[in-house]
């Protein structure tokens with residue numbers, strides 16, 4: 001099976017049946033160890049031992065969507081909803097800049113009330129911090145609106161496709177939310193000129209290994225700059241409350257495969273991975289991830305931005321504790337850098 005890992009590293013892709021075969025063997029410790037060794041060396045070719053940090057600002061937990069897996073979906077009446085104002089967002093950027101962040105990620109639900117203000121917020125961040133990148137993660141919108149945000153100065157956009165299988169997509173989302181529109185958004189964003197990020201949950205309800213192979217194939221076709229994957233973790237107020245969380249091993253295995261398929265991509269070791277396991281963050285980095293997104297949101301905001309249960313918001317997850325995160329990364333041989341952290345091309 002190691003020859004398949006070698007082939008994936010050399011060709012950056014494999015036929016679908018071979019991807020599935022590898023995924024079926026994700027619990028094989030020897031194979032996982034070999035994948036870790038190869039994916040780490042591929043990452044070092046492009047990014048050395050550098051880890052990029054992004055300051056996450058969760059600007060609103062209002063959302064018009066009903067994604068069945070998400071704790072802040074529109075149907076959940078138990079959420080204490082909030083929106084940050086422009087000044088609060090700029091204050092978070094100010095704090096983050098002082099700490100060394102050179103990318104700000106503005107993430108929120110699909111909150112159309114903030115749409116009018118958002119281009120001005122983006123422009124103000126770029127005016128105050130011209131050496132920083134602004135990443136947006138605010139869901140599905142019209143091409144014209146994406147263009148307006150890009151013209152205001154936004155550099156990057158994160159929009160996970162979640163699953164590339166139409167039938168699986170329908171099981172995770174209510175009527176009216178379609179895979180077609182999600183994909184339309186991703187290609188519009190690319191076409192406009194954003195650095196685009198996509199990705200999926202590992203272990204979401206009804207997901208099969210075949211679905212995951214199709215996710216890998218879809219991402220290969222899309223060619224995103226950033227790829228975010230993390231384990232599914234249930235939220236108690238959703239209809240998937242009693243479904244099991246995704247597997248740590250499978251998530252790590254997929255991270256390694258993605259590093260081989262996208263050698264120069266920016267891959268976060270996600271908060272969901274850190275929530276699933278105390279060692280999750282470090283294991284993700286050792287598996288080829290090279291981005292961490294500590295939380296810069298005001299405390300009361302991150303407390304109410306719960307996409308899944310027990311989301312970590314303290315310790316190394318909080319931007320203010322950056323020094324402890326740096327120390328943790330140093331202990332495993334990596335270095336956090338003050339840099340916009342754009343995609344490297346060799």
Ligand code: SF4
Pocket residue numbers: 063064065066067070071072073074108109110139307
């Ligand atoms: S996953 Fe995103 S779009 Fe879906 S309900 Fe949650 S915040 Fe809204």
